[in-house]
Amino acid sequence: MSRVYKEPFLFEAAGLAIEGQLLVTYSITPAFAGSRIDPPHDAGIEFEGFELLLEDGTKRPLPDWIEEMLQDSDDLKNSLFEDEADYRISSIQSGR
Helix, strand or coil: CCEEEEEEEEEEECCEEEEEEEEEEEEEECCECCCCCCCCECCEEEEEEEEEECCCCCEEECCHHHHHHHHCCHHHHHHHHHHHHHHHHHHHHHCC
């Protein structure tokens, strides 16, 4: 199941500033301990899309090089794992 993660985004370079909300659409593949047939694997993140939500409500795509930088970011991956864990805990607590 895909989820959307939101985080404040500010990019400044050469006197240009871009500010808004970073929208990351992602899904998590849970870790698997393995079985007699299938090998174990760690949890993984599949990035499905990146957009920038500007203050006026418009959504803009990010340049490819920023998307690649975000996909390689361990900080972002850790935030997404935490977001997913919080979502699952709140789902259990609310009985969903």
